[in-house]
Amino acid sequence: MGKILDDVVDSGGIEVIIQNESDKTIPRCQHGPALLFEKTGHGKEKGRRFYACSACRDRKDCNFFQWADEKISEARMLAREEQNRSKMPLFSHQEYFTRFREFVSLPLEQRRFCVDCQILIFPGEWANHGKHKSLSEDVTVQRLKRPSLLLCPLDNKKSNAQYLFADRSCHFLLDMLLGLGFQKILCVGTPRLHEVIKFRNMEGKSPTVKSLLLDIDYRYCQFFDQDEFCHYNMFNHHFFDDEEAVTSFQGFLREEGGAKVVMVTDPPFGGLVKPLANSFSQMSMTWKKHNEVSDAAEMPMIWIFPYFFEPRILECFPSFSMLDYQVDYDNHPLYKHGKKGRKQSPVRLFTNLSPKDIILPEDEGYRFCSVCERFVSAGNKHCPKCDTCPSKDGREWRHCDECGRCVKPSWHHCSSCGHCALPDHPCGQSQTGCFNCGSQKHKLRACPKKHNKRMPVSGGRGAQGLSKHITGKSTAKNKRKRTVK
Ligand SMILES: C[S@@+](CC[C@H](N)C(=O)[O-])C[C@H]1O[C@@H](n2cnc3c(N)ncnc32)[C@H](O)[C@@H]1O
Ligand SMILES: [Zn+2]
Ligand SMILES: [Zn+2]
Ligand SMILES: [Zn+2]
Ligand SMILES: [Zn+2]
Ligand SMILES: [Zn+2]
Ligand SMILES: [Zn+2]
DSSP states (O other): OHHHHHHHHHTSOEEEEOOOTTOTTSOEETTEEOEEEEEOSSSTTTTOEEEEOSSOSSTTTOOOEEETTOOOOHHHHHHHHHHHHHTSOSSOHHHHHHHHHHHHTSOGGGOEEETTTTEEEOGGGGGGGTTSOEEOSOOOHHHHTOHHHHSOOOBOTTOOBOOOBOHHHHHHHHHHHHHTTOOEEEEESOHHHHHHHHHHHHHTSSOOOEEEEEESOGGGGGTSOTTTEEEEETTTTEETTHHHHHHHHHHHHSOGGGOOEEEEEOOOOSSOHHHHHHHHHHHHHHHHHTSOOOTTOOOOEEEEEEGGGHHHHHHHOTTOEEOOOOOOBSSOSTTOSTTTSSSOOOEEEEESSOGGGOOOOGGGTOEEETTTTEEEOTTOOOBTTTTBOOOSSSSOOEEETTTTEEEOTTOEEETTTTEEEOTTSOTTTSOSSOTTTOOSSSOGGGOTTTTOOOOOOOTTHHHHHHHHHHHOOOOSSOOOOOOOO
8 A cells, every 4th residue: 555655755745635524425534534635747647636644754654545536445445444443542532631630640650651652551561561661659749740841752764753842932922822812722743842831830830721621642642641642633624522522622712711722733734734723713603603803803822833845834724823933842953942952943932923022032132123113032123124134034134126026045145046045055956937826827936926026936845845744754954744644
């Protein structure tokens, strides 16, 4: 099966097609309804559609594949259902949480956490885990309240990891949202933010905030009850525990007593912007349905993603803007803040909240640009010619008069190509058509959108991201990727 998938992906581009997820004919893998893809580009299979797993970038984790026009025999269907069932978690959410309650009532010396199985174990179960590595000390109540510190970040051999916020970023996010008056935070793929909220509530230092975590990592069922955690797939808006989870989710979105809701999400990078945006729109529609808001209202959202996805996110959510704040992670040597790590973090906040209301920390060099009416990073100098603070990566960009826009400091204007590029760019062969808007009908010089502040639209990124999603091949740019089991 994997071989077919590789061949399909290798021989051209791929487009994802959004379907109505309530459509019962969509085939399912263990991660819920599969996504529908269409082959683009050249080759004999152009236009042919197929289904593949929505959640796993690495086909070793889930190799689900089916041509859309393929007839599946009854026997194969049954075998597939059986396989999906066999991949289900050991216990139901309710059972997991009942175990947790019992577990915390045990004396400290009887509490163990099996590192190999990533599960809390009772004395009667120790024998079954006899050969496994386990933690037997320090499984304190305090530690159980920060499960992200107890659980190993999901990781596979290709260094796909769960990237957890550094405390600096986590507290910045929470303080900023509290400052804006939000009382309910929907944490989508942000377990560390969720637990920090709970922790702060217990300390009683800041106003009490409600939090609901939606994540595909069901290990969290062990620590959070059904009104605090839903096992969820954000690529197909699928709740694994169906009705119970959906009810809990809908209840959370109801702004009873005027408690304002905001959603914060930090999805794995994989280029699948379209299905993510579709899920977040579905959430926003549910929020709308359960609250008395105007037709044009959108649920307040913060989507944490690398800056180079800006054009694609804005395409899906035109009301969003990208903020300069650099999100910092704990378990990634590349993305540490400031000079200590090798690089500055490429991860930013995209939001439909008003940028001028989001005060970025002065002690980290951010300042307010009164022309742009937003906080910008230290190196991001306002360009009067572009009428914006143009830097995306935090470095000081330079205005090129020939290109009519600001460019990265490492770029130089190349007269053969007619635009700025890195000094060692493949001269003359890099791009056909317009460098600014991607159109094949004109060159940069004649671009009607030349003074438009958008980044150039690179034609292939969607397909690239997706083929990586399916094959697990990585592109240099999209290094932060991880896989979830
Ligand atoms: C980059 S990590 C973000 C963690 C966040 N920075 C934090 O510290 O809380 C991505 C998160 O999304 C979750 N995730 C990955 N794939 C998912 C999917 N298909 N649906 C829902 N959650 C997913 C992972 O389990 C992980 O918690
Ligand atoms: Zn799958
Ligand atoms: Zn074990
Ligand atoms: Zn400015
Ligand atoms: Zn400029
Ligand atoms: Zn130039
Ligand atoms: Zn050139």
